Each structure stands twice: as structure tokens, then as C-alpha cells.
Amino acid sequence: MAIISYLTTVRLDAGARRYLGDDLKAAGILRPLMITDRGIVAAGLLDDVCRSGGLDQGVPVYDATPANPTEEAAIDALALYREGRCDGMIALGGGSAMDLAKAVAVLAAHEGELQSFAVVNGGMAKITAATAPVLAIPTTAGTGSEVGRGAIISFKDGRKMGLLSPYLIPKRAICDPELTLGLPPLLTAATGMDAISHCIECFTSPVDNPVAAAIAIDGLERAIKALPRAVADGSDIMARREMMVAAMEGALAFQKGLGAVHALSHPLGGYRELKLHHGTLNAVLLPPVLRFNEVVCATTYPRLRQAVGLKEGGDVANFMAQFAERLEIPMSLSALGVPERILSEVAKAAMLDHTHATNARPATEADYNAMLREAF
Numbered sequence: 393m394a395i396i397s398y399l400t401t402v403r404l405d406a407g408a409r410r411y412l413g414d415d416l417k418a419a420g421i422l423r424p425l426m427i428t429d430r431g432i433v434a435a436g437l438l439d440d441v442c443r444s445g446g447l448d449q450g451v452p453v454y455d456a457t458p459a460n461p462t463e464e465a466a467i468d469a470l471a472l473y474r475e476g477r478c479d480g481m482i483a484l485g486g487g488s489a490m491d492l493a494k495a496v497a498v499l500a501a502h503e504g505e506l507q508s509f510a511v512v513n514g515g516m517a518k519i520t521a522a523t524a525p526v527l528a529i530p531t532t533a534g535t536g537s538e539v540g541r542g543a544i545i546s547f548k549d550g551r552k553m554g555l556l557s558p559y560l561i562p563k564r565a566i567c568d569p570e571l572t573l574g575l576p577p578l579l580t581a582a583t584g585m586d587a588i589s590h591c592i593e594c595f596t597s598p599v600d601n602p603v604a605a606a607i608a609i610d611g612l613e614r615a616i617k618a619l620p621r622a623v624a625d626g627s628d629i630m631a632r633r634e635m636m637v638a639a640m641e642g643a644l645a646f647q648k649g650l651g652a653v654h655a656l657s658h659p660l661g662g663y664r665e666l667k668l669h670h671g672t673l674n675a676v677l678l679p680p681v682l683r684f685n686e687v688v689c690a691t692t693y694p695r696l697r698q699a700v701g702l703k704e705g706g707d708v709a710n711f712m713a714q715f716a717e718r719l720e721i722p723m724s725l726s727a728l729g730v731p732e733r734i735l736s737e738v739a740k741a742a743m744l745d746h747t748h749a750t751n752a753r754p755a756t757e758a759d760y761n762a763m764l765r766e767a768f
């Protein structure tokens with residue numbers, strides 16, 4: 393069993409969930425609130441984790457995490473947290489449950505509306521060491537939120553904004569690939585494409601961080617090999633483990649900053665009624681962003697090509713488009729049901745996203761419009 397101590401201590405192995413009791417103790421959590429979603433409960437994963445982890449029946453559970461976590465859900469979960477006199481969170485699920493737990497962790501320890509903690513509202517300085525501890529147990533391999541310092545929340549006013557702070561990094565993560573075995577192929581593909589987009593965007597971002605760059609490129613190499621296998625055969629535990637590592641590595645590289653793919657997919661994901669999957673959006677946006685960035689990436693693209701197995705001078709954007717197509721991801725915004733009339737609004741919002749600043753090539757609103765049209 394690999395024990396990896398970067399910022400979060402991660403327990404990585406098939407069956408790692410059996411050590412939940414030890415890890416709660418290590419995280420200093422005596423009375424956890426379990427944050428999860430109804431799909432996880434229906435799939436039997438909540439019962440499994442409680443049983444394997446030796447958790448007693450009395451643990452309060454918030455199981456109404458929405459597909460894109462909302463401010464309202466954070467307020468509801470906070471009420472349960474207070475009622476149960478909890479002192480920390482277990483986040484069991486995909487990025488939504490983990491991000492929601494982080495939002496609750498902030499609210500549990502600070503005064504003020506959640507909006508005021510958004511990074512674009514100067515929230516980073518307001519999130520303190522008092523933030524409640526989170527233990528993360530991912531059930532997808534994509535967001536890497538189990539080792540990340542960010543959380544993306546949909547606010548009451550319809551905006552989708554990020555919370556960002558080192559105090560949001562989960563104290564412990566249990567990465568047990570057995571928990572991802574039941575993930576259907578399309579969700580495996582979409583979440584995997586999120587991990588790939590993290591690795592690519594962080595690797596090409598202009599922020600100087602060679603350690604994060606090395607982690608990102610390793611994550612990309614692993615995901616390119618493992619994702620088609622995990623999609624083709626969900627029971628391939630080695631492919632599942634590789635994807636879990638790739639997702640974690642993508643998020644460990646976040647310190648380098650994301651880019652235009654996320655600057656665009658965050659506002660698109662904010663249209664709740666469209667129910668767009670974050671990873672699917674990233675898969676669709678990746679090729680046009682890679683094309684846009686290419687002129688400034690003379691030093692980074694050769695290494696990207698190598699990582700994905702392309703020859704010198706190969707077209708990374710086309711490669712990624714074909715890669716996602718082979719995973720049967722619908723490869724246009726129109727096919728995903730995005731109405732054309734919102735594109736210019738999305739381009740405007742992308743300029744305000746916290747990931748806009750670290751795109752490989754500075755983008756204008758017109759550039760974002762052009763990338764969106766290409767993806768449409």
C-alpha cells in the first residue's frame with residue numbers, strides 16, 4: 393500500500409477504505425458528518441464504506457449533494473452538522489460531495505455568507521486555519537478534489553465560483569479504486585477527461601513550478617494509457633487505480649493554475665437547467681483551447697506530444713478530439729444541448745473566472761467567443 397504524503401496524507405490501495413477509523417483519528421475527527429449523494433447510497437457504497445470502515449450506525453448523513461454543489465445544499469448540510477455537534481466531515485463521492493464538504497467546512501468555522509469566501513471576492517484571505525477538517529473518499533477518478541485546495545460552488549444568484557485556500561485541502565484521503573468499479577463507461581470517460589484536462593492545463597500554464605509540471609505530465613501519461621481500458625472494462629482494477637493516481641496528480645498540479653478550458657467550463661456548468669457534466673464540457677473545450685494556445689507553447693507541446701504518444705510535430709488538439717471521440721463523448725457543445733444564444737454571455741463570464749489568469753496564452757473575450765464557436 394502506497395502512503396503518499398504531499399500535503400494531504402493519501403492512502404492508496406484496493407481495500408484502503410478499511411482504514412477509515414484510523415484515518416478519522418489521524419484527522420482529529422471524532423463526530424463526522426458524512427456528505428454524499430443519493431446515487432452513492434443507492435449503489436450501496438455508503439453502507440459498504442461504513443461497514444468496512446467500522447463506522448457505527450449513528451453517523452449523521454447528508455445525502456442530497458446535487459450534481460453541481462450549491463450554496464443552498466451547503467446551508468442545509470451545515471444545519472445537520474450543527475445539530476449533530478459534528479467536528480469534521482467525511483466526503484464520500486465525486487467532486488460534488490468533496491467540494492460541498494469543503495464549503496460546509498468553511499461555513500462551520502467562519503461568520504458570513506458563502507459568497508464572501510469566493511476567491512474572486514478576496515475570500516482566500518478570509519478562510520482560516522479554523523476551517524473544519526475534511527476526510528475525502530473519492531468514488532470517481534477525475535476532479536482530484538481529495539488533494540485539492542479548491543471547491544467550485546453554484547451560488548444562489550446563478551454564478552459558479554471557486555473557493556480557494558490551503559485550509560480546504562482534505563487532511564486525509566482514502567483512494568480506494570474498488571469504489572470506482574461500478575462507475576458506468578460514460579461517467580468513467582467524462583471524469584477521466586476532467587483529470588486529463590487538469591494535467592494538460594497545469595502543464596502548459598505559465599506559472600513556474602517544475603515539481604507540479606512533472607506531476608502533471610506523469611498524470612497525463614498514465615491517464616492516456618489507462619482511461620480507454622477503464623472505459624472498455626470497468627472491472628479492470630489496475631486501470632481504475634491508474635486513473636485514481638492520474639486524477640490525484642492532476643489536482644496536485646493545480647498549484648500551477650488551470651486555464652481557458654476551465655475558465656469556459658465553469659460558467660457553462662453554472663447553467664443548472666442544462667445539467668452539463670464538467671468533465672464532458674472539458675473534453676469538448678480542450679481541442680479548441682489547445683489550438684488557440686499552440687503559438688505560445690513551443691516549449692511545452694513537444695513534451696505533451698511525447699506523453700500522449702504522438703510523433704514530433706503531431707497535432708495534440710486533433711489527438712485529444714479523437715481520443716475523447718473514441719470514448720464516445722459527444723464532441724460539440726450543441727450536441728450537449730448548449731443553446732447558441734448563451735455563448736457570448738459565457739465568453740464574458742470566462743474573463744472573470746479565477747482560472748482565466750493562468751491560461752498558457754492570454755485570452756480576450758473575443759478569443760473566448762471564437763473558442764466557444766469552434767466547440768459549438
Ligand SMILES: [Fe+2]
Nearest residue numbers: 535586590670
Ligand atoms: Fe476540472
